[in-house]
Amino acid sequence: MERKNFNPLVSSSRSPLGLEIISAQGDFLFDAKGKKFLDFISGISVSNLGHRHPNINDAIKDQLEKHSFVMVFGEYHQTPQVDLAKALIQITPANLDGVYFLSTGSEANEAAIKLARRYTKKKEIISFQGSYHGSTMGSLSASGNEKRKSAFRPLLPGFAQIPFNDSHCLKRINKDTAAVLVEAIQGDAGVRIPSADFMKELRGRCTEFGCLLIIDEIQTGLGRTGKMFAFEHFDIEPDIITLGKALGGGIPLSAIIAPQNILSSFQSHPELGHISTHGGNPLGCRAGIAQLEILNGEGFLNSVDQKGEYLRAELEKLPFKEVRSKGLFFALEMNSAEEVQKMVSNCLEKGLITFWFLSNPQSFRIAPPLNIEEENLKLGIKLISEAMQDL
DSSP, X not given: OOOTTOOOOOOSSSSOOOOOEEEEEBTEEEETTOOEEEESSHHHHTOTTOBSOHHHHHHHHHHHTTOSOOSSTTSSOOHHHHHHHHHHHTSSOTTOOEEEEESOHHHHHHHHHHHHHHXXXXXXXXXXXXXXXXXXXXXXXXXXXXXXXXXXXXXXXXXXXXXTTOGGGGGGOOTTEEEEEEESSBSTTTSBOOOHHHHHHHHHHHHHHTOEEEEEOTTTTTTTTSSSSGGGGGTOOOSEEEEOGGGGTTSOOEEEEEOHHHHGGGGSSSSSSSOOTTXXXXXXXXXXXXXXXXXXXXXXXXXXXXXHHHHHHHHTTSOOSEEEEETTEXXXXXXXXXXXXXXXXXXXXXXXXXXXXXXXXXXEEEOOOTTOOHHHHHHHHHHHHHHHHTO
C-alpha cells in the first residue's frame, strides 16, 4: 500500500525542534527553506569544532578511500585505532595507558560499570543526584533523575545516588563500593560545578577504600571547559575516564581510558567481557586524530577560556537569574520552566539554536563551537538579548 507524505521515523519526544537541516558549515546550519541557524549548542557538544571542519573532513575522506569497517573492535590491528589511542594517552595522566573504543557515551559508561565490577570483584556503584550517564539500563541505573528512571523500573541492583558536592555524604563510600561514577562538572543538571575540596575528598575516599573513580567526561571532555578534561580543574586524577560525543568529530565514537591492567579484565573470565561491533570505527578514529591535533595547537585551549570569559561577561549583563559556566559550557537560569521554553523558542525564531536540560527545566544550555568566529559569538549574544526582550 502506498503511503503518501508518511514519515516512518519516531522522534525521541512529542515536541522535537523539528528543523529539516540539509547542510551545515562552520558555526551554522541551513534548513530546507534556506534559513540559516547559528548553532550555539554544537549538537549537544558533539560538533566541538563546528561543522565540516576541513581538517576533519579531509581525514574522513582519506580513510574512506582505505576502508570504513572491517571487523568488530579488538579483533584486527587497525592503524586509525592505534594512532588515536596513542594520541589519547599522551594527554591523560601517565597511569592511564590503555584505551578501549566503543560507539556511544552510554555504552562507554555501561562498559565502565561492568569493568569496575569485574576488576574489583565488588558490586556497589555510587553516583550522584542530578547526574546523567546515559539511557541504557546500566547507565540509567547510575543516573540521578528519578523522573527519567521510574517508568523503566526495576533497574539494575547495586546502585546508590548521593548528593553532589556534599563532602559529608562521601562517607557513604566504603569497602563494598566497586566504583564511584561522577561527572567532574554535572551537565544535564545545569552545569553544576563542584568545589575543588569536594573533588579531592572524593578522590581520597576512593583511594582509601580501594574503589575506582570513574570520571564521565562525555560532555565536558576534549576542550569544552577550557581544559582538555574537566577533572584537570580540580587537580585530581581518575582511575577511568569515559569519553563520547565530540571524540569522533561527528562520527559515533566513544572510549574508556584506564590502566591496561584494569582494562585487560575484559579479556578473560569470560573472554570477550565486553563486545562493541562498531567500537573504534576507523572514520571516527581518523576524525578524532585530526581534532586532537587542533585542540593541542598552541594557545587553542586558552582561546576557549577567553571566549568563555567574554561570553559570560556579556550574558551577565542580561537579566538572567544565574549564569553558570566553565569554558564554553553554559547554563542560563531563568524564573520558570515555561520561561525557558519560551526563550528557546524565541531564539529559534531568530535563527539561534539553544536547548534545554533534562534535569534542570529552569535553565537552558549554550555550548558554541570551541573555534567559533568572534563575529558569530557576538551575533549569538545579540540574538539572546533580543529573545529575552520578546518574553
